[in-house]
Amino acid sequence: MSKFMKLLVVALAITAFGAGMAQAREQVKIVGSSTVYPFSSYVAEELGATTKFKSPVVESTGSGGGHKLFLSGDGLNTPDITNSSRRMKVSEFEKNSANGNTEITEALIGYDGIAVAQNGGNDDFAITKDELAMAVAAMVPVGGRLVKNPYMTWNQINPKLPNRKILFYGPPTSSGTRDAFGEMVLGKFAKKHKDLYGPVSPKGKAKKYVSVRQDGVYVPSGENDNLIVQKLTKDKNAFGIFGYSFLEENSDRIKAAKIDGVAPKPDTIAGGDYPISRSLYFYIKKSHMDKVPGMKEYVELFMSERMIGPRGLLKRIGLVPLATELRKQMQKDVLSYKNLRLEDLKH
Amino acid sequence: MSFTIDKKVMKRRARRDMRFKMYSYTAIFMAGAFLVFFFADIIGTAASAFKQAELRVAVNYNEDAKEMGEYALDEDLSYLVSRGFTRLIPGKMRENRALIGTTIEKWVLADAEVDQYLKSKPNRLKKGERTLVDGLKAEGNARLAFNIGFFENGDSKLPEMAGIWAAAVGSMYVLMITLIFSFPLGVATAIYLEEFAPDNWLMQAIEVNINNLAAIPSILFGLLGLSIFINFLGVPRSSALAGGLTLSLMTLPVIIISTRAAILAIPDSIREGALALGATRWQVVITNVLPLSLPGILTGTIIGLARAIGETAPLMIIGMMAYIPEAPDGFTSAATVLPAQIYTWSSDSLRAFTERTSAAILVLLGVMLLMNGVAIFMRNKYEVKW
Numbered sequence: 001m002s003k004f005m006k007l008l009v010v011a012l013a014i015t016a017f018g019a020g021m022a023q024a025r026e027q028v029k030i031v032g033s034s035t036v037y038p039f040s041s042y043v044a045e046e047l048g049a050t051t052k053f054k055s056p057v058v059e060s061t062g063s064g065g066g067h068k069l070f071l072s073g074d075g076l077n078t079p080d081i082t083n084s085s086r087r088m089k090v091s092e093f094e095k096n097s098a099n100g101n102t103e104i105t106e107a108l109i110g111y112d113g114i115a116v117a118q119n120g121g122n123d124d125f126a127i128t129k130d131e132l133a134m135a136v137a138a139m140v141p142v143g144g145r146l147v148k149n150p151y152m153t154w155n156q157i158n159p160k161l162p163n164r165k166i167l168f169y170g171p172p173t174s175s176g177t178r179d180a181f182g183e184m185v186l187g188k189f190a191k192k193h194k195d196l197y198g199p200v201s202p203k204g205k206a207k208k209y210v211s212v213r214q215d216g217v218y219v220p221s222g223e224n225d226n227l228i229v230q231k232l233t234k235d236k237n238a239f240g241i242f243g244y245s246f247l248e249e250n251s252d253r254i255k256a257a258k259i260d261g262v263a264p265k266p267d268t269i270a271g272g273d274y275p276i277s278r279s280l281y282f283y284i285k286k287s288h289m290d291k292v293p294g295m296k297e298y299v300e301l302f303m304s305e306r307m308i309g310p311r312g313l314l315k316r317i318g319l320v321p322l323a324t325e326l327r328k329q330m331q332k333d334v335l336s337y338k339n340l341r342l343e344d345l346k347h
Numbered sequence: 348m349s350f351t352i353d354k355k356v357m358k359r360r361a362r363r364d365m366r367f368k369m370y371s372y373t374a375i376f377m378a379g380a381f382l383v384f385f386f387a388d389i390i391g392t393a394a395s396a397f398k399q400a401e402l403r404v405a406v407n408y409n410e411d412a413k414e415m416g417e418y419a420l421d422e423d424l425s426y427l428v429s430r431g432f433t434r435l436i437p438g439k440m441r442e443n444r445a446l447i448g449t450t451i452e453k454w455v456l457a458d459a460e461v462d463q464y465l466k467s468k469p470n471r472l473k474k475g476e477r478t479l480v481d482g483l484k485a486e487g488n489a490r491l492a493f494n495i496g497f498f499e500n501g502d503s504k505l506p507e508m509a510g511i512w513a514a515a516v517g518s519m520y521v522l523m524i525t526l527i528f529s530f531p532l533g534v535a536t537a538i539y540l541e542e543f544a545p546d547n548w549l550m551q552a553i554e555v556n557i558n559n560l561a562a563i564p565s566i567l568f569g570l571l572g573l574s575i576f577i578n579f580l581g582v583p584r585s586s587a588l589a590g591g592l593t594l595s596l597m598t599l600p601v602i603i604i605s606t607r608a609a610i611l612a613i614p615d616s617i618r619e620g621a622l623a624l625g626a627t628r629w630q631v632v633i634t635n636v637l638p639l640s641l642p643g644i645l646t647g648t649i650i651g652l653a654r655a656i657g658e659t660a661p662l663m664i665i666g667m668m669a670y671i672p673e674a675p676d677g678f679t680s681a682a683t684v685l686p687a688q689i690y691t692w693s694s695d696s697l698r699a700f701t702e703r704t705s706a707a708i709l710v711l712l713g714v715m716l717l718m719n720g721v722a723i724f725m726r727n728k729y730e731v732k733w
Contacts, residue, residue: 027681029584031666038695041670042504048672050434057585057681059669060691077581224694226701245696252469313430317504318696 025076028056028295032066032083033176034223035112035243036280039314040083043302046313053294058083063176070283071096080288080295084281085112085176090345103286106340107299108330109308111320113244113269113277114181115256119236123162126258129275131157133189135166136218138211141196149213169228170212170241172220180278181241182212229254244269244277245318269320280319286337303331389712393705399494399507400462402428402483407450412436423479429456431508456496457489459506459699465491469698497706501672502688506699509692511707516674517587517667517682518656524591524678525598525655530648532595533602540603541610542632561600568597569661577665585666587675587682593661598651605647609640614733642729649722653715659686685711 030040037060048055061069063084070082071092088106096104116132118125127135134157139146154161171178190197212218221228225242232240232254239257244264247256256264260275268274282302289295301307307314310321322330404424412419416436420428432455440446461480463470472480483489501513536557544550572593576582582589613636621631662668668687675682685707692704 029681034694037670038504044670045504045672046434049431050438055670055672057669057671059585059666061666077584225696226694243696249471249696249698250469 025292027054028292028298029079030056030058030081031061031069031079033063033085034060035085036083038317039319047298047301056298067092074100074287080285080292082283104340105284105337107282107334109280110322111269111277112280113264113274115244115247115264116239117247117254117256118239119232120253120255128260133185136212137186138213141193146196165237166217167238168218169221169231169238184276248318266320303334389705389708392702393709395466396702396706397494398491400457400465401454401490401492402457403454403488405450405452408440408446413440427458427461429458429507431505432456456507462507463699506697509703513674514683514685514688518684520587520675521590521684525594528595529598529602533599534606537603537606541607557600557603565597565658566660568593569664573664583679585669585681586679588678589665590662590667594655598655601651602648606644609643613639642725646722646726649718653718657686
């Protein structure tokens with residue numbers, strides 16, 4: 001009976017609304033990374049407000065979720081653009097090709113730094129990336145072999161660091177920020193100690209190194225970075241791990257730790273001096289270009305100096321712009337809709 | 348025979364009684380305290396969202412402003428005025444050529460940072476800008492006005508422009524679909540199960556399943572909705588139709604269960620009386636059972652819908668947790684709902700969104716309170732005691 005009811009619902013749905021459904025689309029559909037979402041929706045709003053086109057719909061599905069929807073085919077019921085806080089994977093490119101998305105353009109729009117921040121009232125804090133890895137990893141090398149992470153205070157890792165409890169509030173496993181953090185901090189550390197951690201595949205997920213300690217020192221705090229910021233204002237011992245834009249917006253009450261002697265700032269992130277930063281992308285399904293109204297205009301607006309330039313509007317909400325030369329090259333490549341090739345992703 | 352009253356036992360009983368009472372009071376007090384704390388916190392944060400900073404500036408529709416709206420303002424002031432206003436200037440000038448070359452003084456929306464500064468909240472205004480705003484305030488050229496935009500606008504990345512209108516309309520559309528599909532189906536199912544169904548293992552299995560469905564996590568309905576409505580039937584993703592259908596699945600068991608309870612409460616003497624007068628079973632249902640149980644059915648339906656209006660998890664899966672600034676103009680166009688709006692604002696990095704998040708929560712709570720109030724009112728007013 002319950003199945004019958006569902007069938008009935010379905011049947012009613014078809015008869016009532018079936019006719020109007022298979023029409024061409026009237027607006028751009030965008031999915032993907034929650035890190036790129038604020039920038040993407042800002043551009044979408046600007047397009048809707050200043051042109052005759054309807055505002056594109058921007059969905060925050062996470063990078064992986066976005067690619068999955070994007071590569072599922074080239075029909076108009078699939079998204080036109082997917083945002084990503086990492087580069088497209090080779091496997092994703094191959095699935096795209098297999099499903100008929102042979103022509104894709106890649107757009108690099110800027111950077112996002114991952115800040116390790118603490119209460120604004122604390123003394124400044126500076127650590128190396130390796131020390132950070134030793135504080136967070138589940139398994140660390142001690143005396144030439146891997147043991148369960150024994151460190152509970154910072155001075156146990158390095159006597160020069162203060163006698164302060166190690167405590168992190170960070171993103172949960174489902175988050176792209178956590179992936180990026182794992183890759184750039186723990187992954188790099190594991191590569192240095194290959195003999196102990198075993199071989200690390202270029203993007204692979206060798207369990208040993210990406211795993212973060214589970215003994216209560218690293219507290220996964222949900223996808224909402226505002227909650228982590230709030231915890232830092234209450235707990236002076238703690239460090240929080242989140243995107244740069246949250247650091248900038250809350251600079252009156254929290255401050256970032258220097259990593260390898262560098263504090264996260266727009267120029268240190270863009271220049272690659274700050275060691276934990278990532279590139280932000282979006283991917284364009286070229287076969288939709290002439291079918292979806294406003295898609296071309298959205299891409300042009302996004303790539304314009306007014307948005308991603310050094311004094312662009314997106315900088316105000318936390319995007320770290322590309323260096324001039326790279327930006328000019330990117331604008332040229334994207335606006336000529338250069339095809340993404342498999343070779344591009346392999347290095 | 349005589350009773351001897353053991354005083355010790357009596358005292359112990361009285362004490363136990365007292366203790367139990369204290370536990371109950373403490374529980375009620377704690378529940379109340381949480382509620383008060385919650386409301387005080389939400390209202391305290393939300394209050395400032397209903398005011399919005401405005402600035403009186405001279406808008407000079409010169410030639411340069413045709414390209415960049417900011418050029419219509421004094422350069423220092425252009426950073427203080429909302430981009431939501433300046434970006435519309437070129438369009439206005441294109442539409443109305445007579446504007447070109449004129450200067451008009453008017454109140455315009457201030458940037459969120461100015462708004463937060465005037466409300467003495469943390470903001471990112473630079474020192475010079477602060478003195479400028481202070482000056483404007485002293486001259487009476489800066490004010491906090493009622494934030495009508497919060498109720499008229501859709502979502503925006505500019506906190507000063509963000510409003511709940513689009514999400515509220517989206518919620519209405521979704522609720523309408525939910526009602527259209529779940530109410531007739533739910534009531535019909537309940538009537539069949541109570542009045543016509545034979546008592547066999549199949550019906551019992553169905554009953555168990557329905558009770559089960561009412562209790563499973565709502566996100567599973569989202570997955571079901573995604574695979575049936577969107578992937579199989581091709582209902583557009585993010586549309587009010589997809590959302591409403593998915594929530595119908597969730598509301599259906601609630602309506603079935605409450606309708607059955609309402610029908611069950613009608614004494615058999617009524618049915619027997621009608622049957623004795625020669626009515627068919629169908630007529631018994633239509634003329635007696637249904638009208639008499641209607642208050643109970645409606646109460647259950649409203650409570651089911653009140654749950655649906657606050658639901659987020661299944662809607663996230665079918666793509667309604669998205670940036671959709673325009674109110675939907677049909678059941679198949681993209682829509683978002685109030686709880687989704689609250690969620691997206693709460694995770695925005697800009698702090699000016701905090702007060703708006705709370706204000707939106709307040710509105711949603713108000714709507715739910717209203718719905719539950721209506722349900723209780725109907726129950727009290729129309730309920731027949733047998």
